[in-house]
Amino acid sequence: MSAERPSVSGSERSSALGGVVAAGGGVTGSPLLSSILPGVAVHSVSASTSGIAAPAGAAASGVSAVRSTDPGSSSSQVSSVGARSSSGGFADASSFMDPGQEGIWEMLRLSVATSTWSHYNLGFRTVAAFLAARGWCPGDVSESLLADFVLSSFRAQVSRGIVRGRLAGFAFFCRALGWACPMSCFLVQRMLRAMHRVHPSPPDSRLPITHELLLRLIEALSVVASSAYEAGLFRAAFVTAFFGALRVSELLVCPSARLGFRGLLVSHVSFHETTVRLHIVSSKTDQLAVGHWVVLHAVAGCSSCPVTCLRSYLAVRPLDGDILFVHENGSPLTRYQFQAVLRLTLGRCGEDPSSYGTHSFRIGAATSASIAGMSGEGIQRLGRWVSDAFRGYIRRGGPGSMLGSRRGARSLF
Numbered sequence: 001m002s003a004e005r006p007s008v009s010g011s012e013r014s015s016a017l018g019g020v021v022a023a024g025g026g027v028t029g030s031p032l033l034s035s036i037l038p039g040v041a042v043h044s045v046s047a048s049t050s051g052i053a054a055p056a057g058a059a060a061s062g063v064s065a066v067r068s069t070d071p072g073s074s075s076s077q078v079s080s081v082g083a084r085s086s087s088g089g090f091a092d093a094s095s096f097m098d099p100g101q102e103g104i105w106e107m108l109r110l111s112v113a114t115s116t117w118s119h120y121n122l123g124f125r126t127v128a129a130f131l132a133a134r135g136w137c138p139g140d141v142s143e144s145l146l147a148d149f150v151l152s153s154f155r156a157q158v159s160r161g162i163v164r165g166r167l168a169g170f171a172f173f174c175r176a177l178g179w180a181c182p183m184s185c186f187l188v189q190r191m192l193r194a195m196h197r198v199h200p201s202p203p204d205s206r207l208p209i210t211h212e213l214l215l216r217l218i219e220a221l222s223v224v225a226s227s228a229y230e231a232g233l234f235r236a237a238f239v240t241a242f243f244g245a246l247r248v249s250e251l252l253v254c255p256s257a258r259l260g261f262r263g264l265l266v267s268h269v270s271f272h273e274t275t276v277r278l279h280i281v282s283s284k285t286d287q288l289a290v291g292h293w294v295v296l297h298a299v300a301g302c303s304s305c306p307v308t309c310l311r312s313y314l315a316v317r318p319l320d321g322d323i324l325f326v327h328e329n330g331s332p333l334t335r336y337q338f339q340a341v342l343r344l345t346l347g348r349c350g351e352d353p354s355s356y357g358t359h360s361f362r363i364g365a366a367t368s369a370s371i372a373g374m375s376g377e378g379i380q381r382l383g384r385w386v387s388d389a390f391r392g393y394i395r396r397g398g399p400g401s402m403l404g405s406r407r408g409a410r411s412l413f
Helices: 103-112 115-130 145-155 160-177 186-197 213-226 230-242 306-316 335-348 359-372 375-383 386-392 406-412
Strands: 011-014 269-271 275-280 292-297
Touching: 115 145, 115 160, 115 386, 145 186, 145 406, 160 186, 160 386, 213 230, 213 292, 213 359, 230 269, 230 292, 230 359, 269 306, 275 306, 292 306, 359 375
Parallel strands: 011 292
Antiparallel strands: 269 275, 275 292
């Protein structure tokens, strides 16, 4: 598979994190072995996903509960997809479409991201089950019924964000089916605002992975991984995520995705004398695949140099296949595996894995750039943010793993 060069409307982004010079900490210990994830140890990693519990009395009210799924295995293996969850309740909205509209419904499904479609479906089933228990027949919805749903959710201490998401999914399919759904009516919107005033959304507590911590993670990989290949694979992936301020969906390819233009391919990587250019074909904020170029700069004499890490990885990567980040047997590196190994290395470095996520690389990039004195516009370009949402990624103060002063952070440039 080859990617066409983006048109001139695609903007070129330059990583402001090139030129980092810092010293990393060391970790020691015997390698941890055995895993279905090729060459990577995964002891002490537990996989589980928990759904959002339905409000008290949900069975009586018709609100569908999302049950937690137990992986059901004491094995220390990491699967390629992680734990799955299931939900019961009302039928999907597609069951109400007119015969012969399957093609239209598929186009509707392609208009949003896979995860959005899944969340919308869950929202429709949850709200529809609640309304049906109160005598609603599929069709137009009254304002009072939607207000009842908000009130019931509030009393059950369901967060405003979850309630808004469920209503958004329900309204999406109501519009598709031609049903009236007054979600934007005065009463419902004021009730949602009241929920926010009474229970404000907690701030994002995820910690940033800054350059100092990145260096420690790289060193820990030599202990966690059971082969040099796997250590090089994750080193290249971690470094690329940090210096490119990438979302994990921009970094890794999901082979099962219905639209396969997300994630990096080998053809998306272009080396130059002191830089490596990455073609981000599509992203969360680039649904139409205009495309962006991200430029990563060499960092001489540093174990985190993105140019060196990617060159070294590609020198030993299997020749077959298009996906950039693959295991030695050619299977793609999955998001679940990326997160599992990240948690292992964080624990090996003495950090609390629950305080970090895959987005911590992106948070760390924004935080490091801010400490170094980069302007808001520069940070926005760095992470390809289309609004001032980048401000929520910047952390002030914090643990020792963060860069503590602007003077020290200026070495990032």
